[in-house]
Amino acid sequence: MSPSFDVVRAELESAVAGAGHGNAAADQLCMACVGLFGVDGAAVSVVHRGVSQGTFGASDDASRRVDEYQFTYGEGPCLDAVATGRTILVPDLEDPQESRWPGFARAALGGGIRGVFALPVVVTSVRIGALDLFRSDPGPLLDEQLVGALLAAQMASLVLLQTWAGEDDLDGRLLRDGEEAWGDLAEADRIEVYQATGMLIAQLGVDAGEALLRMRAHAVATGQTASEVAWAIIERRLVLDADPRPEGRERRRL
Numbered sequence: 001m002s003p004s005f006d007v008v009r010a011e012l013e014s015a016v017a018g019a020g021h022g023n024a025a026a027d028q029l030c031m032a033c034v035g036l037f038g039v040d041g042a043a044v045s046v047v048h049r050g051v052s053q054g055t056f057g058a059s060d061d062a063s064r065r066v067d068e069y070q071f072t073y074g075e076g077p078c079l080d081a082v083a084t085g086r087t088i089l090v091p092d093l094e095d096p097q098e099s100r101w102p103g104f105a106r107a108a109l110g111g112g113i114r115g116v117f118a119l120p121v122v123v124t125s126v127r128i129g130a131l132d133l134f135r136s137d138p139g140p141l142l143d144e145q146l147v148g149a150l151l152a153a154q155m156a157s158l159v160l161l162q163t164w165a166g167e168d169d170l171d172g173r174l175l176r177d178g179e180e181a182w183g184d185l186a187e188a189d190r191i192e193v194y195q196a197t198g199m200l201i202a203q204l205g206v207d208a209g210e211a212l213l214r215m216r217a218h219a220v221a222t223g224q225t226a227s228e229v230a231w232a233i234i235e236r237r238l239v240l241d242a243d244p245r246p247e248g249r250e251r252r253r254l
Helices: 005-017 021-038 061-073 077-084 100-110 141-164 171-175 179-186 191-205 207-223 226-234
Strands: 041-048 051-058 089-090 114-124 126-135 238-245 249-251
Touching: 005 021, 005 141, 021 041, 021 051, 021 207, 041 061, 041 077, 041 141, 051 061, 051 077, 051 126, 051 141, 061 077, 061 100, 061 126, 061 226, 077 114, 077 126, 100 171, 100 179, 114 141, 126 141, 126 191, 191 238, 207 226, 207 238, 226 238
Parallel strands: none
Antiparallel strands: 041 051, 041 126, 089 114, 114 126, 238 249
């Protein structure tokens, strides 16, 4: 039997209040979702201009990795939730009728995820991210679980606001600048990707779009996330070649 709405609200508020601000609070919110909604993982991500920009909270490392696949492949439930403003409910990624996000679905299934659910996170009418819930077994969310998850998505917006706790006139800036303001917040995460992109621009003589494309392509080809590839580039463990070679585009430095 699922807990009542009042119990869900109280437990979510307690989880966030006891964690302080920023990412720690987002992590605690996600862990509370796992305990309350019959799911195995949860993550809060920020989306800017149709691209997943960062995982600001996760219940565990496995959930963070699944969420990052949406950035790596450029597709997934959180991107659709933000684009449409609708809750995305996929009880079973292996359903033959479910053909969305082939790259993300393949990676998520490989990580043991069967069900995915994404709920938009909205601040001042701007859709700035999503709360993603993951389940290892197929099956829908119960009605009361979905209602609780919608409340958790609302609370996720407050957690993200706390990331800017030191910003003067935060509410005014959000109302005034909207998407651009949230873009600044989004760029505060996945710093490794932006740094690695800059390195590739200098090394390969390509623009930022091409550099990011090559990084993502290598991540897909090697079964990694884009963040993992970015760290390898920054730490000089991986160098991508400027021109294709018969044996492949990249060479490794160990």
